[in-house]
Amino acid sequence: MSQSAAASGPVPVPSRDQPPASVYGPWAWLRANLFSSWWSTALSLLLGYLILRGAWGFFSWGILHAVWTVPDGANGPDTAACQAVKGVGACWAVVEEKFRFIIFGRYPYESQWRPALCVAIFIGLYIISSMRRFWRLKLLYIWIAALIVIGVLMWGGILGMEYVPQDSWGGLPITLILSTFGLAFAFPLAVAVALGRRSTKLPAVKMLCVLYVELIRGVPLISLLFMASVMFPLFMPEGVNIDKLLRAQIAFILFAGAYLAEVVRGGLQSLPKGQGEAADALGLPYWQKTGFIILPQALRMVIPPLVNTFIGFFKDTSLVLIIGIMDLLTAGKTALAEPVWQAYSAEVYILLAVIYFCFCYSMSRYSRNLERLLSRNRNR
């Protein structure tokens, strides 16, 4: 069995980097992905048909036959053009007319640059917090500074800006304020509660933390908002009036604190015990061990679920519709209360959906990328 002809091995087979068309290429892709079995073919055809019909329908309603503006009549906007195309074309005129109201609520028209600037600062704050090179203590100072600046801008009263009371605030800034301030103040509360819940030496504190978390997580947010709007005035001594927005904010902080506490607790639990043991062996007292060793690592691990929880809060701020605070959703609904625009709720809701979607989708993309990055680094 001589292999003399193969003294230096058989002739290497040349690499065929162009696989035959039955294997790779557009036809092969179509066959494998869309038409691999007759059931799959049927689904592809059905879905394809539905998607095309839906896309054409939306294009025709939303763009082709849509009315973009209406002229001003004697008693306000003259929506005859919109009524004429009802059902066939969208009336984006309602967006054009009501856009500033939906975004800024009843904020004085000339000063609306201030809430607009606040929105920009919020977005900037989110972006900076998302970049890993800012994950140090100075991020805390940036947050404090930003929140103070936002407060000053919204209230005014100094630096030549007229004073605007909270009742006039509304729209997107309210949504951002409720969710961001809620997260900011709830976070230390959540860390404290999570640590308290894991404490073995202080059973009374542990029980209080458990009660708090289970109570808040067991009831709907609406009941907490009702409590805030109806019961908080009863809790206060005579003459002390807490503003409605502040009441809702406190309710959000309490609500967020319980959910964030669970997330932080998950992070503390998944930290290897060895970290705490090493710190103990070094003789670090409790607060130093927790502050320098345990918390930084645990918090870093739970940033993706933290972001997901924040996305939830951002959407939940819409519930203040029910207690009458003018957030983005309420502003939209109020804009529709005008008889002239009452029939065009779909258009306004679509606008609101797009705004919420932009915020939430970017945050959720970020959290997913981060999760992938973190797990890759950890598995290395």
Next chain:
Amino acid sequence: MQLRWSDPTFRAVFWQVVVVGIVVAIVWYLVSNTNRNLAARRIATGFGFLSRTAGIPIGEHLISYDPAVNTYGRAMIIGVLNTLQVSIVGIILATILGTLIGIGRLSKNWLVARVTAIYVETLRDIPVLLQLLFWYTLLQALPAPRNSFNLFGHIYANIRGLRMSTLVIEEAHLWALLAFGFGIIGTGLWGRYAAQKQAETGIRPKTWPVALGLLIALPAIVWAALGAPFKLDQPVLRGFNFSGGLLISPEYVALTLGLVVYTSSYIAEIVRSGIQSVPRGQWEAANALGLRGGTVMRRVILPQALRVIIPPMTSQYLNLTKNSSLAVAIGFQDIVSIANTTLNQTGQAIEGIAIIMAVYLTISLSISLFMNWYNARIALVER
């Protein structure tokens, strides 16, 4: 324990006393303020109002209710029943829809995978309240009863709601139902017998012909034998509206649809990640042994996937139940809506909100207890 700061037990007791003391002090402060304010505004306390006549009109009630006669207490119970009804129906439908979409996300068909991915991503990024309002607006755009959408003459959809023909229940139907119940038991027993036969001989007798016979043929025979009554209470258009048949209000439909669609997107993700959490090696090993698709799913993949799926799934069920409280925004009368009306009428805010919280806490604690029991039972045994 020594009364010195260096003694850890002493420190522990000290800190606990301090923390509990602060909490108690705050609570006492709030309570005393509240009492003073309630007295000043002449608001009653206690639950006596529950036995007063309600006067709240309620559109949908599972048990009989007359606003002029029944009490607030009865109205509350109806509210709880409405909440439970929406939640249970919503949970069942959301699970079915969510599971289908979750499986679709893993499909080899590119179009199905993309469409379901877009479905999930979009619905999760829009607030549920906005979605509910959107569905309600859509339902409000349905035509007047005179021009209803008509399905086979038995289902009518219009702005007043959904009207369906219902079967007039007679004795024969009840007997048939009983036969169906026996059929279920019988099918269960046959399943046990089939497993036993398989253990003995290796061949498993077919279950589906027996199931078909017991669950369908048997009740049908009973019904036919008792005269086969089949009278329908059909909706009939009288003037401007229908009468007869079953009416499902647009509020109920909007609430259920909105909750089902929203929750299904979360359930789809849970199902998808549960199935994906089972390592590919499990599929490969099972296939290499010669096991076929259905058996691999039932015996190898699903038991492992369900362990990962069920905990977050129950927390989504809880979310759906809590989200049903948003009914107050679209006018469906669940417990929150009725309690809200009550506390507006009686001024007794604290009792009203306490009732709402108690109801939801009971539901969520039951679900939590079940979860803990289930997790302990199926935990994988490890070193």
Next chain:
Amino acid sequence: MSATAEMIAPGHNSGETPAIVLDKVNKWYGTMHVLRDVTMTIAQKEKVVICGPSGSGKSTTIRCINRLESHQEGRILVDGTELTDDTRSLDTIRREVGMVFQSFNLFPHLTILDNLTLAPIWVRKMPKAEAEELAMGYLKRVKIPEQAKKFPGQLSGGQQQRVAIARALCMKPKIMLFDEPTSALDPEMIKEVLDVMIELAESGMTMVCVTHEMGFARQVADRVVFMDRGEIVESGAPTRMFEDPQTDRLKLFLSQILRGH
């Protein structure tokens, strides 16, 4: 096929149906050509070790044999039956071919005994008592009968891999495929698994092993096949391959793995 005569090692009957035939098998991942004209014939009761650097396609080759991966060009015949997408021929082939994986892939929610009896009950339709007797027999053969009622999570790596071998054997396959069976094990557990494989080889099983364990290859293999970049570069008797490599690529590979020892 004049190449057949070279491809069957001496001492084997070239008249009976070969256990496995690969004929110009080609496979692509996208545009990556991962198997190039792989041609190989394995006789009944022959033991073949496939070695090569990572990415050479050795795992892909044996995974094509029981259709865990599918080839795009060429033919694969197992025990005379051609491997296609037809499910019935696939079922027959998978019953005759057993596989042991690098990561064991035991079913964690079933006991060891249930892991072994699952396939005999559901595929070969065996009664439960008979399947359990068969399973215990194989557990004794891999020397861990006392673990029958435990769960995989409670066993060590070496024990789990031995259970995996017993599980594959319960289907009474004619051919056993091993995909780097000891690569995921701690060093002290490698010997116990190799012992089981050696005993299996001596009892006459047809085996195709992808492994780096050269000692095992020397002791048990009839033939060693060296693959690199998707093609078979050299093959022959183990002693000849290790002591007298003909090609530069094999020489390079041997110097790299032997340096580690």
